[in-house]
C-alpha cells in the first residue's frame with residue numbers, strides 16, 4: 038500500500054516535496070496540544086503549488102488515504118495531528134504574498150504566509166491585517182483560517198472570519214473551488230467562504246485567500262490596572278464596556294500567570310497582584326479615554342491603575358501578555374482550555390474556574406481575552422502523578438461544562454480538533470450534529486479529509 042502511495046504521489050510531485058523517511062515524517066505528527074493522540078504519517082508532502090495539492094487529493098481519493106492539512110502546527114486542539122498511514126499535507130512552503138491592493142484594501146496570499154509577515158508587508162501600504170493570535174510570529178494564515186483564529190485585538194477588530202473575503206480551495210477529489218469575492222459587498226449564493234473558516238481542514242484544503250485589510254491605527258497606549266481578585270477585574274471589564282468604550286485590547290492575567298511571565302522573561306510585572314488588566318486604546322488622542330477607563334477600574338476595585346508612558350512601554354506590556362502561555366507551560370504539564378462566555382458572564386466564569394481549581398485540588402493559571410469573554414484557564418499538573426492527572430482532566434471537563442452552563446461555547450478560537458470532539462455534541466445538540474455530518478458528507482463523501490477531527 039505504502040509503495041503504491043509513494044509511486045502515485047511521485048507521478049505528480051517533484052522529489053524534494055516528499056518526505057518518505059519514517060522518522061522525519063513522524064516529526065510532523067502533532068501540533069502543540071500536548072496530550073492529544075497522534076499517529077504516524079505514511080508520508081509528508083511539502084506542497085509548493087495548488088496543482089500539487091490537487092494531485093495529492095486525487096491520489097488520496099483514488100487510494101482512499103486520509104489527508105491531514107498542516108500549517109505551522111501551533112494549533113492547540115490536535116486539529117493538525119496525523120493519524121497512522123495518512124498523508125500529511127503541509128502548506129508552509131506556499132508562503133507568497135501575491136498582491137496587496139491599497140484601493141480595495143485587500144491582500145491575496147497563499148496559506149503558508151506567517152501572520153506577522155503579512156502585517157509587516159501591509160504596513161508599507163498603511164494597512165493592517167487585524168487578527169493577531171499570540172502566536173502571530175509563527176502561525177500561518179492557512180492555519181488561522183482552518184481554526185477561525187482570534188487574538189488580542191478582537192474586542193475592537195473582530196476575528197479571522199470577518200476578514201476572509203474569498204478562498205481558493207482544493208476539494209477532496211482534487212477539484213478547485215473558488216468562493217467569495219474581492220468586492221466590499223457581495224451576497225451571491227451561499228456563504229461558502231465562511232463555511233471553510235474554522236472547518237479545521239475537514240472540508241477542503243485552502244490554497245489561496247483574499248483577505249480584507251484596514252488602515253493602520255495609531256500605536257496603542259495601554260492602561261494597566263491591578264486588582265485583589267479576578268472577580269473585581271471582571272467587574273471592571275463589564276463597567277468599561279457598559280460605559281460605551283471599545284478598547285483595542287482588553288486582556289486579563291491572574292497572579293499565577295503574571296508570576297510565571299516574570300519568572301520566564303523578567304518583565305517586571307507587579308508580582309503581588311491577583312489580577313492584572315491590560316486595556317489598550319488606539320485612537321489618535323487616547324489620553325482622555327484612558328483616563329476615564331482608569332477611573333472606572335479604580336471605582337470597580339483596582340488598587341492601582343496607571344497608563345504606560347508611550348507606545349513603546351505599551352508594547353512591552355502586550356509582549357508580556359503574549360508570553361503568558363509559554364510561561365505557564367514551564368510550570369508543569371499543561372492543558373489549555375478555551376471557553377468563551379458572554380462578556381456579561383465573565384465574572385461568573387472566573388469565579389467558577391477558581392472554585393473548580395479548589396474542588397479538584399489542581400493549579401489553574403488564568404489568562405483571558407477579557408473583552409471577548411474568551412478565557413484560557415490553563416490546568417497545570419504533574420503528569421507522572423496518575424491521581425493528579427485524573428484530577429486535572431476532570432477539572433478541564435468541568436470548565437467546559439461551566440462555560441456551557443453560562444451560555445458560552447467550548448471553544449472561542451482554538452477549535453475542536455480531537456481535544457474537544459466529545460464535547461462538541463453537547464454544545465450542538467442532535468440536530469446540530471446531524472447538519473454538521475450532512476455538510477461533511479457533501480464535501481468529503483469518502484471521509485478522507487482530516488478524519489477524526491471536529492465531528
Ligand SMILES: Cc1cc2nc3c(=O)[nH]c(=O)nc-3n(C[C@H](O)[C@H](O)[C@H](O)COP(=O)(O)OP(=O)(O)OC[C@H]3O[C@@H](n4cnc5c(N)ncnc54)[C@H](O)[C@@H]3O)c2cc1C
Pocket residue numbers: 068069105106107108109110111112113115116117128148169170171172175176177178179180181182183184185186187188189236237238239241242243244362363450451487
Ligand atoms: C503560544 C501560543 C499562543 C497562541 N495564541 C492564540 C491566540 O491568541 N488566538 C488563537 O486563536 N490561537 C492561538 N494559538 C493557537 C494557534 O496558534 C492557532 O490555532 C493558529 O491559527 C494555528 O495556525 P497554524 O498555522 O499553526 O495551523 P496548524 O496548527 O498547522 O493547523 C490548525 C488547523 O487548521 C488546519 N489547516 C491548516 N492549514 C490549512 C489549510 N491550508 N487548509 C485547510 N485547513 C488547514 C489544520 O488541519 C488544523 O486543523 C496559540 C498557540 C500558541 C502555541
